[in-house]
Amino acid sequence: MKFGKILGISLIATSFIFAHTFKLANTIKGAGPMVKEFNAECHYYEQFVNYITPDELKKWIDADKDFTIVDVRSVDEMKGGEIDWPDYDEYPRGDVAIYTAMGALKKKNVYVFLCATGHRAVLAGGELVKWFHFPKKNIYVLRGGVNGWLNSGYSVVNKVTNFGGFDKGLKTVKKPKEPIILDQF
Template sequence: MPEGFDPQTIWMVAILLMAFAAMKYVIPRLVAGVPFLEPQAVQQRLTAGEDVVIVDVRSPDEFIGPLGHAPGAVNVPLGDLAGRLAAGAGGLDDLKGLPVFVMCKTANRSPHAARLLKKRGFTNVAVVKGGMGAWKRAGLPVETS
């Protein structure tokens, strides 16, 4: 073993790396309690003409910013979602029967939004894995206005 690396240090580094991985990838999925779908799977459903909704929970500036948004996406910032659901405002209750795909920039905010939607009675909710960043990297259609 190289000098200066004792087994205890190596174990601590390994534990920290596993904790980071759990916080980044496992915990958001557990919090959401919904499936995570690849952006391509969501696009296939849109292309097939299925009646689906993409709820983008980024800020309005992010929604129309350089990264853009998925075509037809509805912008409901995460900070506004709970209030809109509680008040029944914004026609969100009308979407309960449809498949709802929740998207943010990287899938960090989306699990929280998906959980709120589930609590409010939405039964067909999924998170777009990797968010808008993954959507754009996959070369899928993007709108900026």
């Protein structure tokens, strides 16, 4: 029994280590039709976006390329850490269309959408292309999301202190000792 649990945990951890190397998978598990529908919707919107790996994004950052990161995680998730980039917008998934309609996102700009694993980012970026007619060449999704970024060995910064409050400065979170799973999707 104990061996089975250890094997199961090892397989789950291994899947997250390599999550950034694969195309969006049916990683959302659970019972019921909503999960199946969510996965199907994510796969549908993949045709409207481009993927960027954590390594490619790091090269863009190092080269100081002109792009904006759009984080579509929930506000509480964002407190856990974000990629250190000066042009970083935080629009929770349900608000992206509203901000776009208000003119916050421009068709001529390049955007890299991210969430915890890439599922919500695919929906947000894909909707810009499909419904707001943004050029596909300007819309990217970080493969594996923040989980993929961290599991590739890159760091995030956050404003959360040890006591759960906010600090005046940003703190860097270094490479994790084990795979990070920030969210179920």
